[in-house]
Amino acid sequence: MKYKSVFDIIGPVMVGPSSSHTAGAARIGRVARSVFGREPKRAEITFYGSFAKTYKGHGSDVATVAGILGFDTYDRRLKDSFAIARERGIEIVLRTSDELTDHPNTSRIRLMDERGSVEVVGISIGGGKIEIIEINGFPLKLSGSAHTLMVLHEDRYGMIAAVSNVLTKYQINIGHMEVSRRERGHQALMVIEVDTVVGEQAVQEIEQIPHILGVSVLLPT
């Protein structure tokens, strides 16, 4: 079931004109910002498919930038996102691609500053609902609507058990989980959607597990 809540259908409250091309675009931007974890210095946005063809009319560019600024779909500042990004010193690069993608509404967002970069690929599946299908080259499926734990680790045995042991200890229930790797025996990414907040202490404990390379927490968007 792609749609889980009545509010996926009656909602979101949003600034028009398009739920997939405006609200969905903003949400992909917002998840990218959340994965990056701070305000970027530079954002490179690539639109594919229908996004590439019709973004101007739907304000998908304006909405994506608004999301990267951390704005929600109903934020009245959405319209002025480019000016606000300029004020905050964020450089925006926008491209369109005619490369074929599985989903017609796809955007790729690369956020960076002097400390690093992340690349997120998201699709807008309709009615403002989105899915993140790739983070830093790792294929995955992430709704962005749950508390999400992302754990980068060495691709070896016992990692899932070690991480879920910590979650058990803090009584955190797993709703959905995926493990993805680019190449066997190198790095892997564990994406765990959970029902409750993952506290600072739990995160620290996971970070201390051997062979863990990084942990980040996404709040529901």
Added chain:
Amino acid sequence: MFRNVAELVERAESQGIKISQVMIEAEMDVSKRTRQEIMDEMYNNLDVMEQAVKRGLTEDMRSHSGLTGGDAKRLQTYMREKPYLSGETLLHAVSMSTAVNEVNAAMGTIVATPTAGACGIVPGTLFAVSGKLKPTREEMVNYLFTAGAIGYCIANNAFISGAAGGCQAEVGSATAMAAAAIVEMAGGTPEQSAQAVAIALKNMLGLVCDPVAGLVEVPCVKRNAMGAAIATVAADMALAGIKSVIPTDEVIQAMYRIGCTMPTALKETAQGGLAATQTGRQIEAKIFGVPLNQ
């Protein structure tokens, strides 16, 4: 959670409750939130819708492109001054649906139902039918849960966006959702709501998504207007006891299969249909400097 309309109706009729109540209970179960929290969120959505209807009927709406705005008011003026031919509730539904979609085109605040492109139909019919049926505020919120329950079934068994399945998936879904909700508010049975869904959606099958210049304006605003009309009439037909020969879930399946075989040019890419007409291309060139197909 129910998986299709048949299960939804079964659940409502076996427990002797309305579709809206099945939806609220399912939402409580899935989200682990209280009834009050869920009701409050929907009351908020209702308030946003009411504001949008009001704005569209009283302010001079005009989109950034200048292509849409003012038609909701135009229709209200006509209704006051001329002996109109179709019904009062029907024309109010058309006008209010237009109003909300005009607000959306002008980058105003709306509630996606199920999408922004189709955001006029559910609130437009709700406030128009409420003028006649005089429901309580809670009954108005229930209307949204019933509409949501039908949209939930369509979204999970087919699609609800023009880019994925054409306008039949977008305005079509909204029309079917509204039809079911009107039936419930008017005192019809869950089965009659399901029949209204089938009757409404059948008349939207094959409708393509061909927005001029890729904007959610032409023909979206007028499709919202007519979607409200079809929803209202489909509800009346179902309340009269008229049944669809093809069961509701099979109509939804048909919509899905039609959407899958619909060419990309007719799925919100501004490459076919009205978007590709001579005037459509001229408008595009005026707005963007060049036509989108170049």
